[in-house]
Amino acid sequence: MTRSDVGLVIDTATVTAHHQAGRHAHGLHALEVLDHLRQPYRRLDALDLTGADDLAVLVTAELGPVTPEQRDALEAWVRAGGVLVLGDHDLSLAGLAGVTTAPAEFGRVDFADDPLWTQRPSRPIRAITGHQLTPTGDDVSVLATWADAQDTAAITRRPLGDGVVFCLGVAVWETLVTLLQGHPVTEDGRPAADGSAPLDEGILKAEDGLAFDIDADRQLPPGEPDLPGGRYEFGYPPPYAAPLFDLPQADLWAIAVAQLVWAGLDHVGSANGWLHYWPAGVPAMAHMSHDSDGNIDEEGQAALDAFAEADVKVTWCQVYNVRKYSPEIYDKITAAGHEHALHYNAMDDADIAQWGWEQIKGQYEWAQELIRTDTKIISNKNHYTRWEGWTEFYQWCEQLGIQLDESRGPSKIGSVGFTFGTAHVGFPMGDVELANRPMDVINLPLHTQDLCWASHASSRDVILDGAESVHGVAHFLFHGPHLLRRPLTRAACSEVAQAGRARGMRWWTADQINTWERSRRRIDVAVTATDTGWTVEVTAAAELAEAGVVLTLPGVGDGEVTVSSGTGSITPVVRHGRTFHELAVDLTPGTHRWELAAR
The missing domain is CATH 3.40.50.880 (Class I glutamine amidotransferase (GATase) domain)
Structure with a gap:
């Protein structure tokens, strides 16, 4: 043991x-x-x-x-x-x-x-x-x-x-659960006093369960001026920045x-020791998603072109409505290496576009057929971030085989950022009726959409910096109509991709993130002091390439640590403001040991 x-x-x-x-x-x-x-x-x-x-x-x-x-x-x-x-x-x-x-x-x-x-x-x-x-x-x-x-x-x-x-x-555990998952959504949330987040528009969505104080818990991006007269006046593109949830507080x-x-x-x-959240040497991750709203070929092609320019593989969420892309667009999405996902529509604008189990089941089957590939859809984002109740939706996902949901985030310019306090993925807690068991659906938070159109350009670095600071994942959403018709948004897509890479982030699809997190949850780390240094033992029930085993080795100080037995490399790293040593290894199922020595 x-x-x-x-x-x-x-x-x-x-x-x-x-x-x-x-x-x-x-x-x-x-x-x-x-x-x-x-x-x-x-x-x-x-x-x-x-x-x-x-x-x-x-x-x-x-x-x-x-x-x-x-x-x-x-x-x-x-x-x-x-x-x-x-x-x-x-x-x-x-x-x-x-x-x-x-x-x-x-x-x-x-x-x-x-x-x-x-x-x-x-x-x-x-x-x-x-x-x-x-x-x-x-x-x-x-x-x-x-x-x-x-x-x-x-x-x-x-x-x-x-x-x-x-x-x-x-009450740290109650605080964490409530910030991350909010309150059950049964009615509109309270709008921001400055007018920048009108949550009371009559559409139930994730933000309506917000646990933060929408007025006290936001800040303007650094260097941005105060709102004129204390009120936000909307314009497209945004004429100035709105306050946002600037810290991943959970x-x-x-x-x-x-x-x-x-x-x-x-x-x-x-x-x-513990296991780094991402591949060894990668400080944080980035994710880009696309919602196919409208399903218009010209907009789909513009999105394909924009993501090729940005050199990013995205999670492409397919929405149910009265139109479909032509088969050629779906084939191009697959050929470009993008992930097909569901964009569950409960906006009541099509025959089965309502909130309910039969509706999401029908939409999932529709999407699985139209993508023209045998690859199973395992990711979803809800159209307009629609939400009702607390965790019933996750039960639907479990029944469908959806392993990751990325719906929980902002729908308003004044609620972008870390709306639910997190840049990390995790398994939500189920309701009391489920004995608070973990739901078998990873939550991947959404942080903003359509830079320079639905959100101000200044939110970009706040999100990247915040995600990097906690070694999480920054999630940027784009829509085809804006990539086609809004030159600033089209440019922002490539610019955010480069800004993430400049920080050492990689751009992964939801499928990649899901596979990584589920695999790392099957890795156990143990460290034992020996007469000559330390033994690191890792028991892996899944394969994990480029794993980063993060180690505290007492007494090392500024000394060098070497791997005296076993295959891997070790370097000092800073995680959460502390200096650790990170052992970079490729893991296969089984038990692996390394001997380390200080000199």
Whole structure:
């Protein structure tokens, strides 16, 4: 069994109680955070430290009632050198952290200038709920504060014996799920006060469930002037920039959790590793999609030409309506190496263009037939980012075999950017009726569409920079009519492609991203210190070329690390503001070992 230095407590009785009461067990999302990171961990179904001598860090995500004996055992474990990260909703063990708690509502959290935060948000970021923390002694240091609540503590650190206790006053798992997935969509969302995001147009869409404060959580792109008179007046192309969701705030919360875990492993001097999100040496990824709205040959050909000029293979979402492209256009799409996907239409402008299972099933079958290839469609984007409910749509995708959806993003110039707080792919949490199981559909976020027409040119670098900063994927959507008739948008297509490549990003289709993420989720990493260096063991249940195994090797400093046994190369890299060593390897199914030495 692979040794794990991280334990994750998800009390199964507590999870069951939540579900029986009709409540989400948000702590289950901790599994998704660590699974996406590929940080080795062991799940504990209760707060039982029997046999936990190998654990360096213990994270609480769902915690039941704690007995005095359990509390005493946990305190003894910490005092003996363990690192405890309190992340459960109730914080019943806050006393170990040296704090008292009081309820905190929807607010923003400001991260302190502390060396622990190697990747620190540039401004306060949104939290859905949690606790205000009040230190009870001088041994507690404050790592973050509630910016909207007299700067009361939101995250703290306390040394306890030879160990450390971190306390997350933020309900981090609920915050992550709610920012990423929003609220159930049953009615129009609140429009932006400045007029730039009129969400109340009478069409249900993903943004209508937005969990962010649409006024407080956006910023203008750097260097852009304030809105004249505080109001946005629409024009095409946009006459000036609108505020946008400039930070991938959900990703920053997930990274904050990772940094606490890494700080705990540093505290005990443990060598450890995880798996880079993309091929070794690639800092972030880029994705371009195209929606076939109208299905007009001239527009389809213009899109083919534009993507050839940009040298990008795109995910081409085929929309159901009264027209089709000619067969030659579909064949050209295939020949150019683009991915055929579905563009599910629930805009009520054709006979089966409504929201429902029978409708999407019929449209999927229609699209599969018209693309004139045996390749199965596995990706989708909803026309106009249509959405209803919370996760029922993902069940439809599972039934159809759609493995990736890229619908969740902006429909308005004032809601572009990181609308749902993320540049990362992941598996959404299912509803309570599904016991909050992960949906077997990857979410690939959408960030903007039709630069220099539906969004201002200044949003481009905000999105690229934000995605690069968290090592995520930047997603740009284009439409054939604008690539045909809008010279600025046609030029912007090639320009964004080059700008991404200049950052070291690769342009991948949704199919490539889906295959990569599902493969890397089947890779496990273990690192063990030896007398001469370290042994890295990777167990792969799938093939993964150019994998980047990201390593913390205590004591190396500025020294050189070499691969003394095994095939691969190793180089220093910076990920999330920390210096790691990245072992670049080609993985095939099986167990692989490398011996590393420092000199």
